Amino acid sequence: MIVRLMSEGQYEIDETARERLNELDDKAVAALEAGDEETLDRHLEEMWALVKSEGKELPAESLEASDCIVPPADLTLEETRALFDGEGLIPDLPV
Amino acid sequence: MAGLMARLSMVIKSKFSKLLDRAEDPGETLDYSYERQIQLLQNVKRGIADVATARKRIELQTTQLEQSVVKLETQARQALAAGREDLARQALERKSAIQQQLQGLDTQLEGLQAQQDKLVSSEKQLSAKVEAFRSQKEVIKAQYSAAEAQVRIGEAASGIGEQMADTGLAIQRAKDKTEQMQARAAAVDELVEAGTLEDFSAGGETPLDRELAALASSSEVDADLERLKAEVGAGQGSKELES
Numbered sequence: 075m076i077v078r079l080m081s082e083g084q085y086e087i088d089e090t091a092r093e094r095l096n097e098l099d100d101k102a103v104a105a106l107e108a109g110d111e112e113t114l115d116r117h118l119e120e121m122w123a124l125v126k127s128e129g130k131e132l133p134a135e136s137l138e139a140s141d142c143i144v145p146p147a148d149l150t151l152e153e154t155r156a157l158f159d160g161e162g163l164i165p166d167l168p169v
Numbered sequence: 170m171a172g173l174m175a176r177l178s179m180v181i182k183s184k185f186s187k188l189l190d191r192a193e194d195p196g197e198t199l200d201y202s203y204e205r206q207i208q209l210l211q212n213v214k215r216g217i218a219d220v221a222t223a224r225k226r227i228e229l230q231t232t233q234l235e236q237s238v239v240k241l242e243t244q245a246r247q248a249l250a251a252g253r254e255d256l257a258r259q260a261l262e263r264k265s266a267i268q269q270q271l272q273g274l275d276t277q278l279e280g281l282q283a284q285q286d287k288l289v290s291s292e293k294q295l296s297a298k299v300e301a302f303r304s305q306k307e308v309i310k311a312q313y314s315a316a317e318a319q320v321r322i323g324e325a326a327s328g329i330g331e332q333m334a335d336t337g338l339a340i341q342r343a344k345d346k347t348e349q350m351q352a353r354a355a356a357v358d359e360l361v362e363a364g365t366l367e368d369f370s371a372g373g374e375t376p377l378d379r380e381l382a383a384l385a386s387s388s389e390v391d392a393d394l395e396r397l398k399a400e401v402g403a404g405q406g407s408k409e410l411e412s
Contacts, residue, residue, distance in 0.1 A: 146338075
């Protein structure tokens, strides 16, 4: 499966890593919903570390779409919320 | 409730598909998407230049403020030695105001540097992908029927769409950080202009400088006078001996 670490690049990970990533993702959602920034950051950092250590980096010119995208670990809680809100943090592309 | 990763992926897909919905025939969609990628790349280059400029400005201000701190400390010492506690206090008050400005500036500069690095690496990745997209799009246009091309475009476009969103986010964050730093730099400039902090960098004399200079020159004059008095006194003495 292909994972994008947002602002870093794409990695390919195997099934075992995918399961662990999903577990961490569930915990991250719970932390976001509880408004617990510290725990959220910790889980996101764990997700990043996992993908980096277990994954194989894809070349920059690869045009493959990712199966999932991990947000940056250094976002504030507000920024993270904005990221998931349609109007969010990702600006509209230039016109 | 979907996980963070899935939700983020959805947000990004929907952003990019809105962009692609504009054109009707596949060839047009490809060209249009490519144009947007080129525009985004130009924006990123501009963004990198802006961040670098803001960072240099703050670095320069930091150096100037640090020099001011050293100078004010010396001046306070001189004033005390001359018995002018009031002047010494004034110098130390300014020093403290400048030190407050300096606090946290290093951390903010580091943050700005990190944003700049992110932007540079995003730009590299996007450039590589845009180039790959360019050759892909020519292949798609030449080799596929309209219906097949739609599918291929979907594949090529979602990969590049992610990278564009990713790079867009890097620009956005760098921009926010740059604006914060520019506001801070402007605030320091304003303080300098208002005279709260003297603009030592301009090399101009401040009232404090002038008073200290006056103090120094009056004590130099006193010393000179004493020296002359001593010389004259000695000369008179030797004359008396000669006669």
